[in-house]
Amino acid sequence: MAYLYANGCLLFSGLRDDFIKHARVIDAKGLVVAPGLVDPHVHFREPGQTHKETIKTGSQAAAAGGFTTVVCMPNTSPPADNAGTIQFIQDAIRRDAIVNVYPTGTITVGMQGEKLAPIGSLKNTGVVAITDDGLCVQNNQIMRRAVEYAAMFDLPVMDHCQDYALTEGAVMNEGVWSLRLGLRGWPAAAEDIIVSRDVTLSTHTGAHIHLQHISSGYAVDIIRRAKSRGVRITAEASPHHISLTDACLAGYDTNFKMNPPLRTEEDRLILIEGLRDGTLDCIATDHAPHTDYEKDCEFDYAPNGIIGLETSLAVSLQTLIPSQGFSLSEVIALLTHKPAALVNLPKGTLSPGRDADVVLFDPEESWTVDPKKLHGKSINCPWNHCNLKGRVHQTLVSGQVVYQKDQS
């Protein structure tokens, strides 16, 4: 199939011979041509933590991973809880980003969970959702008012589901492995309880709540039942939660430390079932860069989070297709139009009139993750030195090539 774009937009008609003669032709033989990938959950650390990542380097990592649209989280320093900070981020995006980057704003002032942020002003400066991601609003009254208020602007509220009383000092999944390793456990119940809370609030308010990085099998069950009743709940799963388990922590490698933590094999398989039947709407990386020296310490003290933009496509393909029987187009859907729909963006599709955001990849090509060759600022990746299958060759944003695989 041939695609044609002009002025950055896709066209499917008017393929006149003279038009084609003057066009730049990209040879995609043997490659999959797909809509540019969409990630509804990344941390680009700007402003305030630009030693970890910037909008520029983060968007370069995105392009290298085949992502043409990303939604960045507001837990910057200071947090994106006011129109001024959002404007600063928008300016940086216009200046530095090589892919489409959309900001989100916080739910509460300073992400303190106590007082609503100026959600209307945030909407006016272009946020596509609000979230206190990294933290979870514990006060149910504040959360209720937040979702009610945000619904007025048709803004989804994204929630990082974690009950703090149950997770004090917790650094990994509570289970056999936390017991063996002597690490403080984070019980899945702490996620399940907040997922239930959010389902309840969405039921009563009609507001759209999006549940971030679901890790618990029981939470999938809660979401499935809510969706069957028509509750406006959506949810995402991360590449690491569908491919890795808490057994990976046996060596105390801090590149396997994130929040929520890696869970059991049973949870992992239930998450995959959730993606298969649509209970979980999409894949999101939770790309969370930290420098090597920040991660190089005692496991208890290491910051939570791993990067994922450059490995997401390969990990998703190799996790879901060979052993789980997903089709290529099902996996692509989870990485493109489905995440775009969550935040009401006209992205992740190759349709006439839409932006020519395209990724070309070879689903069969093996490559080794070389931390020295990653495109972001940080290398806190659990797949460093691993062999992955599925490699991005070229990424285009509005018809412009923003990433071209090294020919070497």
Next chain:
Amino acid sequence: MSTQTWTKKDLVGIEHLNREELEIIFRTTSAFKGTLTRNVKKVPALRGKTVVNLFLEPSTRTRVAFEMAAKRLSADVVTITASASSLVKGETLRDTAQNIRALNADLLVLRHSAPGSAAYLARILDIPVINGGDGAHEHPTQALLDCFTMREHLGDLTGKKVTILGDILFSRVARSNIWLLGKLGAKVTVAGPSTLVPDTFTHMGVTVSHNLPEALADADAVMLLRIQHERQTATHFPSLGEYTGMFGLNQARAALLKPEAIIMHPGPINRGVEIDSNLADSSRSVILEQVTNGIATRMAVLYLCSGGGPDLISKQESK
């Protein structure tokens, strides 16, 4: 004597040791124990070497036992505590350890509240690292001295019933003993309130019991653990009084043990909480023997990890 020699650089845990390595440690401990009752208690095994005790968490017994052990081996020994280290100035553990290495330390003993920290330093440093307790993970020398003491009293531990009673969840001593006793063929029961002894422990090959009479019945040894954290009384059980009522070891409960059974405790003990005061002082209690064996055990571990082989031991024995 087996021809197998000790080849490990570090001792970070019991989990990954094999039976042969354990027997080497026990044999070496036994040899060093013999030296402790001599008039001149020093042996020259580590003369000219420097042992650094990096103790970043409070400790009396373990720290002093390592210091004594190093001195008995004629090593120079330096002890650094958390408040006296540059960690309070924001230095990382890696940098602190590398500085200690640069100061020509030959061996590092680490006590740290973070699980996995000993393994972390063992990877970074080219000198032996000995785990003196890493959070709730492992305390290998404690388990070694516990089992050494048990073998002195009970002989071969194969098939022996050992009950570990108390706060298992937060205990590195329990974990190291579970691994070690399992490798020695003992049958281990862990007992205490369900909040501190979750059933998940069955995955480590032990029996979990919340029924104290059952757990104590016909045991050959009972190992008590201190109820550790003040805040646990708020979240893990109602009160110390209730704990003592339900799980404290008293005369009546001790009568359920085998007649020749021993009572152990890694210390520090809380008299009247996990153990009746007079039981702690009774003839069945081996608590102070454990402390003494702690020196010989640490001598053995320091000696083996710094490259000492069986020859030197037998030479010392024949002196």
